[in-house]
Amino acid sequence: MLFYLTTLNLVHVMCETVPSAERDNTCSIETLTTIDAWNHNDFLCRNYILNALYDSLYDVYVVCKTAKELWDSLEKFIVGKFLDYKMVDSKSVVSQIEDLQKIIHDIHVEGMVIxxxxxxxxxxxxxxxxxxxFKKFLKHKRKEMTLEDFIVRLRIEEDNRKNERGLVSSMETKVNVVERSSSKQRPKF
Structure with missing residues (x-):
């Protein structure tokens, strides 16, 4: 979105406030034209951003009056998305880390540093x-671990867990049922 707005020469509206008229209320035509142009660019920028949102998010953010207010709200949304992210047991841990890395990338794109x-x-x-x-083990090692090292350790641990599950399921005990006849004979095998 930022790239698209840059190509349209609208990014400046997300960083600036509306130009103000002179204090003595004697605005020149040039000042009024500047304000009108800024309002038009703000309108376009705000609506391009809103148009790119999912329908469910549109209703939440349509209340923002300016492109700057909308952009600032969306930046907070990305940080909230990272903070609220919960990993689950039913999905691969490595794929969930990749999801988190995408969110981190979006945060970096917004100019925030983590x-x-x-x-x-x-x-x-x-x-x-x-x-x-494994979490306890990693907490003791985290100071000496890069993100790449962390991901490698996760991949190894996840592969080990998959292999252990495969080994356990192949070693399951099997029960054979032997029926005896009513004549107290020894069962035949």
Whole structure:
């Protein structure tokens, strides 16, 4: 969206406030033209952004009066999305980390910086409940771990867990039922 608005030369509206008329209320035609042009660009920018939103989000953000207000609200939405993200046991942990990395990328695109050690620490905290023991292990190692090292460790652990589940299911015990006849004979095998 930011790229698109840049190509349309509308990004400046998200950073500026509406130009004001002179204090003595004797506005020149040039000042009125500048204000009118800014209002027009703000209208276009705001509506391009709203048009790109999902329908469910449109209703939430349509109340924003200016493009700047709308953009600031959406930036907070992305941060909230990261903070609210919960990992679940029913989905691959590595794929969930990839989802989190996409959110982090969106945060970086918005100009906010999250350092790598904070990312690693927050990803560890978001691991699902079944990863509790591995989470404890990682907490002791996180200071010396890059994001890449963390992801490699997760992939290895997830592969080990898959292999363990496969081994357990192949070693399940099987029960054979032997019926005895009523004549107290020994069963035949």
């Amino acid at each position: 350092n790598e050690s904070f990312q690693v620490a927050s990803f560890i905290e978001k691991l699902p409940h079944s990863w509790k023991e």
